[in-house]
Structures are given as C-alpha cells and as structure tokens.
Amino acid sequence: MGRVIFHIDFDYFYAQCEEVRTPELKTKPVCVCVFSDRGGDSGAIATANYTARKYGVKSGIPISFAKKRLEERKDAVFLPVDFEYYSEMTEKAMEIMKKNADIFEYVGRDEAYLDVTKRVEENFTKASHLAQQIKNSIRTKIKLSCSIGVSPNKLISKIASDYQKPDGLTVVDPDKIEQFLDPLKIRTIPGIGKKTEERFNEMNMKTIEDLKKLDVFTLNKEFGRKSGTYIYNAIRGINNDPVKVKEESTQYSKITTLKKDSKDYEFLLENLKELCKQVYDVTKKNNKMFKSIGIYFVQSDLTNKSKSRMLKNPINNLEGLQKNIQQLLADVLENQTITIRRLGVKVADFSEIEGQRDITNYF
Ligand code: DGT
Ligand code: CA
Numbered sequence: 466m467g468r469v470i471f472h473i474d475f476d477y478f479y480a481q482c483e484e485v486r487t488p489e490l491k492t493k494p495v496c497v498c499v500f501s502d503r504g505g506d507s508g509a510i511a512t513a514n515y516t517a518r519k520y521g522v523k524s525g526i527p528i529s530f531a532k533k534r535l536e537e538r539k540d541a542v543f544l545p546v547d548f549e550y551y552s553e554m555t556e557k558a559m560e561i562m563k564k565n566a567d568i569f570e571y572v573g574r575d576e577a578y579l580d581v582t583k584r585v586e587e588n589f590t591k592a593s594h595l596a597q598q599i600k601n602s603i604r605t606k607i608k609l610s611c612s613i614g615v616s617p618n619k620l621i622s623k624i625a626s627d628y629q630k631p632d633g634l635t636v637v638d639p640d641k642i643e644q645f646l647d648p649l650k651i652r653t654i655p656g657i658g659k660k661t662e663e664r665f666n667e668m669n670m671k672t673i674e675d676l677k678k679l680d681v682f683t684l685n686k687e688f689g690r691k692s693g694t695y696i697y698n699a700i701r702g703i704n705n706d707p708v709k710v711k712e713e714s715t716q717y718s719k720i721t722t723l724k725k726d727s728k729d730y731e732f733l734l735e736n737l738k739e740l741c742k743q744v745y746d747v748t749k750k751n752n753k754m755f756k757s758i759g760i761y762f763v764q765s766d767l768t769n770k771s772k773s774r775m776l777k778n779p780i781n782n783l784e785g786l787q788k789n790i791q792q793l794l795a796d797v798l799e800n801q802t803i804t805i806r807r808l809g810v811k812v813a814d815f816s817e818i819e820g821q822r823d824i825t826n827y828f
C-alpha cells in the first residue's frame with residue numbers, strides 16, 4: 466500500500482519562540498545562546514533567526530564569533546536559552562500535530578513524523594491540503610511557522626521539509642521522486658556528512674544523480690555493507706521505515722561545563738556528585754530503576770570520552786549511583802593525560818519501580 470508521510474520541522478525554533486513572546490524582536494537579528502558557566506561570552510549559539518543567519522551566524526559557533534559577525538547590527542539581540550519555555554511550546558505544537566495524524570512519531574524538540582495515509586486516503590492532493598491546514602492551525606494557535614515535507618516515506622519527507630525553509634511546504638508525488646532527488650547535492654541525504662561528501666567529490670560526484678552510477682557492490686566495498694546499502698537505497702528514494710509511536714526516553718543524562726579544566730580527582734568527583742543528584746531526581750520522579758551507569762566528558766582539546774558499566778541488578782538510589790560513578794572516575798583518571806572541560810553522568814536500561822505504579826493500573 467502506498468503511504469503518505471509528513472515530516473514537520475519548526476523554523477529557527479528557539480529563536481522563533483523568543484519572537485513569539487517578544488514580537489519586537491522580529492525585525493532584529495536574534496541569537497539564542499548557551500552561555501557556559503565560565504562567564505563573559507564563553508559558550509555557543511544554539512540557533513539564530515534568519516536575519517542573523519544572513520550575517521553567517523549559525524548553530525554551534527562560539528558566541529564571540531556571532532558577536533563579531535553582527536558587529537554592524539547594533540540592534541542584534543543575544544538571549545540565554547530558556548529550555549523550560551521551549552518545552553512548553555514543543556508540547557503545544559506536538560498536541561496539534563498529533564490530532565492530525567493516524568500515527569505520530571515525536572523525533573526531537575522541534576520535529577515529528579506523521580503517517581496520514583488513512584485520513585487522506587492515499588491521495589496526495591488531499592495530503593497537500595491537510596499539510597496546509599496544519600500549518601495554518603499552528604500559525605493561528607501558537608504563532609509559529611514550520612516547514613513540512615510530504616512524500617511516500619520518512620526519508621524523502623525529511624529532505625523535502627528542509628527544501629524550502631522557512632515556512633515551506635514541499636510535496637513530492639510518488640511519480641516525481643526521481644525528478645526531485647536527482648539534482649540535489651549528495652549532502653542532502655540524511656546521514657551523509659562532510660567527510661563522505663568529500664570522498665564522493667574526489668570521485669567527481671556532486672549530485673544524487675551522479676551517485677547512481679555506482680552499483681551496490683562498489684558502495685558496500687567503500688562504506689561497509691550497512692552504510693553502502695543505505696546509501697544505495699536512499700539515493701533512489703527507497704525507505705521503508707515505519708512511523709512509530711516513540712517509546713519513553715531510554716536514558717537520562719546531565720552535563721556541565723567545569724569552572725576550570727581539570728583532571729583533579731577531588732574536584733571532578735565533587736562535580737559528578739552534584740550531577741548524580743540531578744540525574745537521580747529525574748529517575749525518581751519517573752519511577753525508574755536503572756541498570757547502566759556511565760560518565761562521559763569533553764576534554765580540553767574538545768574530543769569526547771565515555772565509560773560505563775552494567776550492574777547485575779537495577780538500582781534506584783543516590784548512594785549506589787554515586788559509588789559507581791566514583792569508581793568509573795577512578796578508572797578513567799588512571800591514564801588520563803588531557804584535562805577535562807565538560808563532565809556528564811548518564812543512566813539507562815530502565816525498569817519500573819515495583820509497587821509504585823499509578824494505582825488506577827490495578828482496576
Ligand atoms: P531551522 O530548522 O534550520 O529553521 O533552524 P532550527 O533552529 O529550528 O534548527 P534545528 O531544527 O536543527 O534545531 C532545533 C533546535 O535545536 C534549535 O532551535 C536549537 C537547538 N539546536 C540545534 N543545533 C544546536 C546546537 O548546535 N547546539 C545547541 N545547544 N542547540 C542546538
Ligand atoms: Ca527546526
């Protein structure tokens with residue numbers, strides 16, 4: 466059966482949320498910043514509105530770079546992230562989308578897949594109307610703009626939602642898939658990064674059409690069977706992943722930027738204990754026991770490291786968590802040469818705490 470899948474992604478999400486609560490921002494360059502707790506302009510840009518993007522500001526760059534790039538714009542605004550507020554907006558947005566889907570899959574804070582096959586009776590004209598209605602409804606109810614991709618599968622819809630941003634609607638009919646994909650740059654395929662693209666460019670291949678000249682064996686040899694086959698299918702628009710209701714989060718984690726880079730056991734342990742407490746509070750609130758415990762960190766040269774262990778039995782107590790984290794830290798520091806800049810704690814492999822489930826479950 467032919468499917469009809471939407472991918473919806475909100476435009477410049479955090480920055481747009483800021484514009485919603487402060488409409489005067491709309492004419493200005495707006496940058497939403499993750500200030501690290503080192504003070505000053507230390508930290509990175511989470512996102513920026515399209516006015517700021519014209520000056521080369523984008524997610525991930527240092528705040529100081531963004532300020533340089535916007536030097537001539539005296540009206541530029543730099544705001545700290547307000548995750549709580551964005552989560553509220555996410556929730557409202559997801560409510561609206563859910564109502565309009567046969568199957569709804571939450572992907573991340575500002576995006577989702579909707580399977581609407583049944584409600585539009587496999588008809589792409591109806592699908593296009595429904596997508597427009599959803600955009601209107603989101604615009605009216607929460608004043609946000611989003612971009613929607615419509616196609617027979619998740620992969621093409623994901624590419625299509627990004628095709629005309631912001632406020633885009635791109636419908637790829639089943640018989641126009643090839644026409645849509647062929648001229649696109651190799652990088653537009655989700656999962657193909659800069660490195661892979663460069664390798665193809667060296668082979669003189671720039672577009673998806675160029676890539677089709679490679680047979681599956683060559684691709685498998687070059688990238689391994691899994692990635693090779695994925696690429697082979699993706700460039701032909703083949704993707705059978707179902708839209709599925711997302712299960713609860715499979716891990717909880719907290720990370721912090723240290724006051725100073727360090728590999729001092731006592732100093733790191735003190736920070737880790739606080740992180741343990743924060744992670745523990747979340748698991749407790751959600752009634753979860755955990756079996757897997759890990760630490761991870763960003764070193765001063767910005768490379769990452771992690772170490773975790775699996776317990777024999779799941780636990781849910783702060784002392785147990787801290788004790789395990791302490792041992793992991795000791796293990797890691799044994800041959801740690803570089804100082805550590807950011808430090809995190811994560812727990813996973815959950816099970817429900819018995820006897821504390823909502824009492825209504827028993828009726
Ligand atoms: P778009 O979709 O291109 O119009 O712009 P955004 O900002 O919606 O970009 P998207 O969809 O990739 O990310 C959604 C939100 O996630 C974004 O508003 C802020 C956050 N985010 C994205 N990239 C980063 C990042 O590198 N660092 C941090 N801290 N947050 C990020
Ligand atoms: Ca977005």
Ligand code: CA
Pocket residue numbers: 474475573575576
């Ligand atoms: Ca997104």
